[in-house]
Amino acid sequence: MARPKLIASIAWRYFWPKGRGARASGVALAVLGVMIGVLAMVSVLGVMNGLQQGYIRTILEVESGHLQIYSHRLLDNQQDEAILELFARHRVRNFSARMKETTMMRSFISGYQAVQLVGVSEATWSEDTGLRAQLNIKSGYFPPAGFVLLGSELATKLRVDVGSLVTILVLAEGSLEPYALTLEVSGLFSSGYYTFDANLAILNLDYMRELLGSDRSIFYTIKLEDMREIKKLESHLTGLGYEAQSWQEYNRAFFGALQLEKSLMSLMLQLIFIVTAINIYQGRRRMILQKERESMILRTLGLSGRELRIIFLLQGFFIGLFGTSLGILFGIALAWNLDTVIQWLSLAINQILNLFGMHVYLLFDNSLFYLQKIPVEIFWSDILFISTSAIGITSFAGWIAGRAPFARRPLEL
Secondary structure, three states: OOHHHHHHHHHHHHHOOOOOOHHHHHHHHHHHHHHHHHHHHHHHHHHHHHHHHHHHHHHHHHHHOOEEEEOOOOOOOOOOHHHHHHHHHOOEEEEEEEEEEEEEEEEOOOOOEEEEEEEEOHHHHHHOHHHHHHOEEEEEOOOOOOEEEEEHHHHHHHOOOOOOEEEEEEOOOOOOOOEEEEEEEEEEEEOOOHHHHHHEEEEEHHHHHHHHOOOOOEEEEEEEOOHHHHHHHHHHHHHOOOEEEEHHHHOHHHHHHHHHHHHHHHHHHHHHHHHHHHHHHHHHHHHHHHOHHHHHHHHHOOOOHHHHHHHHHHHHHHHHHHHHHHHHHHHHHHHHOHHHHHHHHHHHHHHHHHHOOOOOOOOOOHHHHOOOOOOOOOOHHHHHHHHHHHHHHHHHHHHHHOOHHHHOOHHHO
């Protein structure tokens, strides 16, 4: 038998001992610890990814696009033919003008609320399917001149509905004092993102330009088919003299906070693996002391101390491999069925609480979290990171556990 195969065979025998003794229980507990850690990381990161990607998609479609051009004027297709050539080369999905102003709005039965007015053209609303999908109009229609489209939460704060009248403050170009303008609510939208639903009001772009009396607030959003083209297109636009900004730069603080949140959560969940690794270390050390004579016999038969350490490294590897495989399998299953699991858990908890006459308890309340269901997205890069971390930490624990006992020579026993 070749030596690598012999080492692997001995490592497997130590990892999967026959019978149901203490060693088998210790291995099972170590595998279970790794499995629970991997399961927790897969499901938690899956939910975090789902929430973050949902927010990112909404922000890209509604607010920033993949790129923004600040022109402070309407671009002419003939004059800016170079831009159109660039768009065709970089597979631009949508290119549209927007205006944005912060103002105050009130109804006849509520006080003033700070709102963000966004001007969108009717052509953009018709062509940009991503924008229409995110700003889902629950009732009403896109606003013509003299009308406004409100977020559902903003409408709730103002206590208005479709057909109600609202008043906004408008500061026209060259004016020192704002004037009050009454608009009719044409419809209500729901984006699923509270910040937009509670603060956004959509106006017809041409009407908003007429109200402000200038194009000082105008900018362009660009949405691409392939996000890998963003940097190239931004570089070309800058070279043509346009002020361009990517969505990463525009939303730097927000997306930086999301990335920090995910990194810290991953670090905290790694502590589960570290605790499991300590248990593996203690268990392997105990087994080494119990098998010291057997280990010295193996050294007498020709195995070096390094090869014996590899045996214990492989034991840690097997524990990590089995625990990780089970954790990924059950973690993905849990993540994709999280809503159902929570419903069953809520039902079981409520059944127990009812026995003691206690109130109904909800693990997940849609009204509190502003979600219809828990979003989940699992990235294979996260699976690779989790697997590498779990197997690497457990293998390292096995290696460390096997170092000290083999410093002695067989004749010293």
